[in-house]
Amino acid sequence: MSVRLAKALGCRVKGMDILPEFIEYAGIKAIEYSVDTLCTFEVSDINKAVLIEKGYDVVIFGAVGDVLGTSEEALRKLKGTVKAGGYILIDGTYGDTLCNDGYATREQWLSFISNAGMLLLKKSL
Known part of the structure; x- marks a missing residue:
């Protein structure tokens, strides 16, 4: 969803997931949609992220x-x-x-x- 939002709106996105495979896939999709300069993806625990993001x-x-x-x-x-x-x-x-x-x-x-x-x-x- 975030890659498509970046493509449609030209906005920067930051994606997080605990599974490295999902992060890798998101990066591939960002390249495929030509929005890799707008997207940042990282392996992260959402329980920790909600405390600091x-x-x-x-x-x-x-x-x-x-x-x-x-x-x-x-x-x-x-x-x-x-x-x-x-x-x-x-x-x-x-x-x-x-x-x-x-x-x-x-x-x-x-x-x-x-x-x-x-x-x-x-x-x-």
């Missing part, structure tokens, strides 16, 4: 499950990485209330967002 315009939380704790804990931690007026893009899943499979429900996510003092701008289903 600050002031971003946009943070993408992409399909990483509960690595930052519960969904509500993750939102609170990510909120600290964006500047005032910044955005958090969440690529995740919520569970069906009729078949709870361990994922927070849509209603729970809306509550988590509200409890964190955040606003939902757009949802995609």
